[in-house]
Amino acid sequence: MIKIKNRKNKNLAIWVENEQGKNGLVFIAHGLSSTHDQAHLQKYAESFLENDFIVVRHDATNSLGQSDGKLEDATLTSYYEDFEDMIAWASSQSWYQEPFVVAGHSLGGACNLMFAYKYPEKIKALAPTSAFLNGEVTLKAYSKELMEKWKKDGYRLEESKSRPGVIKKFNWTLAEDWQKYNLMNKANLIKAPILLIVGEKDILTPLYSQQDFYNKVSSTKKELHIIKGSEHTYMAKEHLDEVKDIFLEWIKKVLI
Secondary structure (H helix, E strand, O other), X not given: OEEEEOXXXXXXXXXXXXXXXXXXXXXXXXXXXXXXXXXHHHHHHXXXXXOOOEEEEEEXXXXXXXXXOOHHHOOHHHHHHHHHHHHHHHOOOOOOXXXXXXXXXXXXXXXXXXXXXXXXXXXXXXXXXXXXXXXXXXXXXXXXXXXXXXXXXXXXXXXXXXOOOOEEEEEHHHHHHXXXXXXXXXXXXXXXXXXXXXXXXXXXXXXXXXXXXXXXOOOOOEXXXXXXOOOOOOOOHHHHHHHHHHHXXXXXXXXX
């Protein structure tokens, strides 16, 4: 692990694997309240490592990993800034190369897309899985009553599904920040190969929105895979294995 200072002078933890990889470079980003080594992110990393890629991951600040900040202060904006800062740091390293691949889950997938919109010349391919695309769509997953209480209280509490016993606190600023973003509007700018994956039962980044995005993407090399029975985060062993198989096939077909 390496720790650098991000643009807000907070410690940002970064992991680099296989610096001598000969088939390319990939940056992988996690989602809200996640960490670089959560099970599904590990499957993504394994897929690239087994194909001799340099793999770079980080724990965003304001999450549950080894970087600074409190989860209650998390926003897509802050996660994206950290993703950009990780790549900026990497650009000064001997193993850095362009163009590179970006992959991620949920807000991490949104970071992939935002970076690709801003720096298309740096992107070889991208895999934004279960990607956050539109604040209004994601917030529809919450009841009117919950939204009203969240806004009134200024925060909401949620028990973690992947970490039983962990209670997560999210400030209302997260919802306000989400509402600033509609990543559907620039989908036509994506011309690089793109891999989309979504859980059949995902209500936060639902299949219909992923399908709409897929249809708007300009790339001639685009794929959308549905993980039957899975919710937003792939946790069951069979779902994790399926996701890894999809990544392995895509890497060999598109990147090598």
